[in-house]
Amino acid sequence: xxxxxxxxxxxxxxxxxxxxxxxxxxxxxxxxxxxxxxxxxxxxxxxxxxxxxxxxxxxxxxxxxxxxxxxxxxxxxxxxxxxxxxxxxxxxxxxxxxxxxxxxxxxxxxxxxxxxxxxxxxxxxxxxxxxxxxxxxxxxxxxxxxxxxxxxxxxxxxxxxxxxxxxxxxxxxxxxxxxxxxxxxxxxxxxxxxxxxxxxxxxxxxxxxxxxxxxxxxxxxxxxxxxxxxxxxxxxxxxxxxxxxxxxxxxxxxxxxxxxxxxxxxxxxxxxxxxxxxxxxxxxxxxxxxxxxxxxxxxxxxxxxxxxxxxxxxxxxxxxxxxxxxxxxxxxxxxxxxxxxxxxxx
Amino acid sequence: xxxxxxxxxxxxxxxxxxxxxxxxxxxxxxxxxxxxxxxxxxxxxxxxxxxxxxxxxxxxxxxxxxxxxxxxxxxxxxxxxxxxxxxxxxxxxxxxxxxxxxxxxxxxxxxxxxxxxxxxxxxxxxxxxxxxxxxxxxxxxxxxxxxxxxxxxxxxxxxxxxxxxxxxxxxxxxxxxxxxxxxxxxxxxxxxxxxxxxxxxxxxxxxxxxxxxxxxxxxxxxxxxxxxxxxxxxxxxxxxxxxxxxxxxxxxxxxxxxxxxxxxxxxxxxxxxxxxxxxxxxxxxxxxxxxxxxxxxxxxxxxxxxxxxxxxxxxxxxxxxxxxxxxxxxxxxxxxxxxxxxxxxx
Ligand SMILES: CC(C)[C@H](C(=O)O)[C@@H](O)C(=O)O
Ligand SMILES: CC(C)[C@H](C(=O)O)[C@@H](O)C(=O)O
Numbered sequence: 001x002x003x004x005x006x007x008x009x010x011x012x013x014x015x016x017x018x019x020x021x022x023x024x025x026x027x028x029x030x031x032x033x034x035x036x037x038x039x040x041x042x043x044x045x046x047x048x049x050x051x052x053x054x055x056x057x058x059x060x061x062x063x064x065x066x067x068x069x070x071x072x073x074x075x076x077x078x079x080x081x082x083x084x085x086x087x088x089x090x091x092x093x094x095x096x097x098x099x100x101x102x103x104x105x106x107x108x109x110x111x112x113x114x115x116x117x118x119x120x121x122x123x124x125x126x127x128x129x130x131x132x133x134x135x136x137x138x139x140x141x142x143x144x145x146x147x148x149x150x151x152x153x154x155x156x157x158x159x160x161x162x163x164x165x166x167x168x169x170x171x172x173x174x175x176x177x178x179x180x181x182x183x184x185x186x187x188x189x190x191x192x193x194x195x196x197x198x199x200x201x202x203x204x205x206x207x208x209x210x211x212x213x214x215x216x217x218x219x220x221x222x223x224x225x226x227x228x229x230x231x232x233x234x235x236x237x238x239x240x241x242x243x244x245x246x247x248x249x250x251x252x253x254x255x256x257x258x259x260x261x262x263x264x265x266x267x268x269x270x271x272x273x274x275x276x277x278x279x280x281x282x283x284x285x286x287x288x289x290x291x292x293x294x295x296x297x298x299x300x301x302x303x304x305x306x307x308x309x310x311x312x313x314x315x316x317x318x319x320x321x322x323x324x325x326x327x328x329x330x331x332x333x334x335x336x337x338x339x340x341x342x343x344x345x346x
Numbered sequence: 347x348x349x350x351x352x353x354x355x356x357x358x359x360x361x362x363x364x365x366x367x368x369x370x371x372x373x374x375x376x377x378x379x380x381x382x383x384x385x386x387x388x389x390x391x392x393x394x395x396x397x398x399x400x401x402x403x404x405x406x407x408x409x410x411x412x413x414x415x416x417x418x419x420x421x422x423x424x425x426x427x428x429x430x431x432x433x434x435x436x437x438x439x440x441x442x443x444x445x446x447x448x449x450x451x452x453x454x455x456x457x458x459x460x461x462x463x464x465x466x467x468x469x470x471x472x473x474x475x476x477x478x479x480x481x482x483x484x485x486x487x488x489x490x491x492x493x494x495x496x497x498x499x500x501x502x503x504x505x506x507x508x509x510x511x512x513x514x515x516x517x518x519x520x521x522x523x524x525x526x527x528x529x530x531x532x533x534x535x536x537x538x539x540x541x542x543x544x545x546x547x548x549x550x551x552x553x554x555x556x557x558x559x560x561x562x563x564x565x566x567x568x569x570x571x572x573x574x575x576x577x578x579x580x581x582x583x584x585x586x587x588x589x590x591x592x593x594x595x596x597x598x599x600x601x602x603x604x605x606x607x608x609x610x611x612x613x614x615x616x617x618x619x620x621x622x623x624x625x626x627x628x629x630x631x632x633x634x635x636x637x638x639x640x641x642x643x644x645x646x647x648x649x650x651x652x653x654x655x656x657x658x659x660x661x662x663x664x665x666x667x668x669x670x671x672x673x674x675x676x677x678x679x680x681x682x683x684x685x686x687x688x689x690x691x692x
Contacts, residue, residue, distance in 0.1 A: 076534070082544075083537040091535070115572045117463040134480075134501070139538040145545065149505035151538040155480070159495035186586070188422070189437070191429040192485040192497040198428075199491065219593035226461045226572060226597045240532070244590060247565035251572045 004036040005306060008067040008271065012045040013085070014280025015290035015333075016073025022292035022337030023071055023299045026318075029341040030303070030311045040067070044089055046077035055088030061096055069302050070273035073295065074280035087137060094130050097270035099263035100161065101168050102130035102239075103301065104246040104277060106229075109323045112254030116226060122253050124232035125176075127169040128242025130263055132161045133193075135239040157193040157238070162200045168266060169236035170208045180233035181205075182214040184221045184241055197238070222248060250277055257291030258319075260298040262305060272305050274298040288332040293319055296340055311344075318343035350382040351652060354413040354617065358391040359431070360626025361636035361679075362419025368638035368683030369417055369645045372664075375687040376649070376657045386413070390435055392423035401434030407442055415648050416619035419641065420626035433483060440476050443616035445609035446507065447514050448476035448585075449647065450592040450623060452575075455669045458600035462572060468599050470578035471522075473515040474588025476609055478507045479539075481585040503539040503584070508546045514612060515582035516554045526579035527551075528560040530567045530587055543584070568594060596623055603637030604665075608647040618651050620644040634678040639665055642686055657690075664689035 009024065011017040024039065031037055042060060049055055064070060075090040094102070108114055108122040132155075139153035166183075173181040183201045187194025198215065205213050216224065218241045224231055225248050237245060250259035259277035276294030284290055297319055304312035318340050331339070355370065357363040370385065377383055388406060395401055410416060421436040440448070454460055454468040478501075485499035512529075519527040529547045533540025544561060551559050562570065564587045570577055571594050583591060596605035605623035622640030630636055643665060650658035664686050677685070 082534045086534040141538045151503045151542040153501040153536045153539045155499040157497045188428045188432040190499045192487045196497040222594040223597040248568040251569040
């Protein structure tokens with residue numbers, strides 16, 4: 001456990017600024033006094049792009065590398081063409097820093113509203129591949145804008161990329177009480193990528209005899225997310241399926257306001273990046289209505305990644321206790337941050 | 347309205363045989379006496395493949411063309427490698443017969459169990475593109491089975507293919523009371539295909555000034571499917587997103603046992619094909635536990651497509667009444683078929 005944290009902060013767009021402020025508040029409150037926290041803020045996102053046309057200049061990318069971790073708020077604004085900031089900034093970071101484990105835990109906390117009747121017992125983790133699949137930007141368009149246009153998107157999958165994320169998922173499953181791992185893909189249609197995933201999943205599984213395995217097509221998985229979410233423990237899946245499934249998971253566990261994520265480079269070669277699953281929500285930016293809990297839970301993942309397990313657990317317990325104590329009255333972004341900071345400090 | 351129907355029947359695998367039998371029972375019961383129904387059964391699926399290695403021989407494909415429509419049960423069996431029958435038979439039919447409109451209505455009938463608390467008022471239709479996207483089989487694998495393997499899947503999208511399905515969706519939206527159409531894609535990541543879809547969606551929309559439009563990323567759409575499904579009227583989306591969303595839609599509207607679909611060639615050049623959304627469910631095949639309602643509702647779509655609107659509506663009303671009258675006692679496949687046949691005849 002290092003006794004100092006050099007943290008890069010990218011508040012980004014919309015509610016990003018507001019939720020990141022609360023994340024830092026709770027981080028400061030939970031850290032032992034002898035741990036030095038150095039933060040450096042990066043001005044990236046829609047404003048920067050409008051001002052300079054830049055999304056993520058090389059110099060900034062180099063500078064970001066000098067940190068132990070990155071805390072990111074949210075990226076994206078309706079004033080910027082769809083894809084410019086997502087591809088040019090958010091995905092560029094995930095790819096440049098080889099964040100091949102996109103970790104997204106889903107837990108139904110007590111006293112939170114789920115759209116599901118019967119409040120199933122939900123506690124699973126999605127290990128979403130973060131550097132391949134249909135997210136590589138490998139595609140193109142021919143005769144753009146004409147009636148003869150052809151547009152392609154190529155999902156690129158390598159044994160190298162699949163094996164490392166599958167192995168990470170087995171490790172996580174093996175460390176959990178239920179020791180269950182489900183592969184989600186669509187290998188009855190996407191036969192090339194799907195069979196490679198399945199073969200590697202089966203091969204690596206031989207090294208983890210205690211882990212029970214299962215395979216589901218992505219369409220069937222969405223059914224179980226709403227009818228039987230308690231069946232899941234750890235899920236491993238590709239970049240696009242993971243994107244879709246984790247939004248659905250967030251929805252059934254109390255909403256996107258609670259869903260945390262870590263873009264992790266397990267080798268430590270580059271800094272890992274932690275961010276709420278939600279977007280920049282421009283419609284409520286500046287109103288104090290954003291729930292900072294997802295960002296605060298992302299700070300817990302950040303602490304765990306850096307070796308501060310007790311502090312990570314403290315935040316998670318504080319969130320559970322805070323949700324349990326809720327009386328239904330609306331609270332501002334700031335009030336939720338204050339309440340959680342008080343709990344973790346106390 | 348033709349006064350005879352030449353129907354090709356492909357029972358397929360698992361519960362396919364059982365549910366198709368009930369579909370035909372109800373079809374026979376609902377048809378006016380002067381309409382001649384000629385059926386021809388095709389032995390295609392796992393058994394055929396094991397016996398001969400064939401999935402869909404050219405001669406059979408030619409013969410199928412001679413029909414007004416196709417009723418299909420289910421395709422797929424664990425004894426056959428994943429993808430062989432799906433690609434070689436089911437998707438081959440959809441592609442060969444240019445079923446570019448994969449129509450999947452979702453309605454929460456009274457007295458059916460939904461996993462959603464609060465029983466939202468769900469009544470929407472997904473128009474899933476059926477002949478392009480990541481379903482084209484355009485991909486490959488290099489150094490297969492080695493640690494250096496690379497596997498690709500190419501999503502192919504053409505302005506020709508997108509415009510025709512988008513136009514069909516506008517027509518359907520325009521004909522419904524709410525006149526609302528939502529495009530679902532992921533154009534912040536899949537920028538080539540996504541922007542083409544969005545541009546065509548906007549362009550065609552100018553011809554339908556009365557239709558209200560909306561765009562959602564696929565991940566966000568899954569959230570609304572469980573938190574606010576009543577917001578949807580008609581949805582148009584690509585082949586893969588449509589596959590995922592319609593299973594989720596089935597789950598929230600009482601389960602895959604009720605979800606019908608039509609693979610439609612609106613030009614009439616080739617026969618359209620109607621099938622339940624569910625699979626072959628080998629675990630319950632032969633037990634009489636399969637719910638034939640999805641197949642029977644698919645027969646309603648078939649009748650509507652062939653111009654038998656009153657008969658289609660009669661089946662849908664019979665299903666609604668039958669579900670409403672349920673007392674929770676388990677009924678066999680046959681009993682449900684009998685009950686619905688009696689209702690439509692009465
Ligand atoms: C904003 C977008 C590029 C991103 C993604 O698709 O990964 C988001 O949806 C997420 O899940 O983090
Ligand atoms: C069996 C499979 C190929 C098929 C699909 O993916 O289209 C099924 O899931 C469906 O939705 O009809």
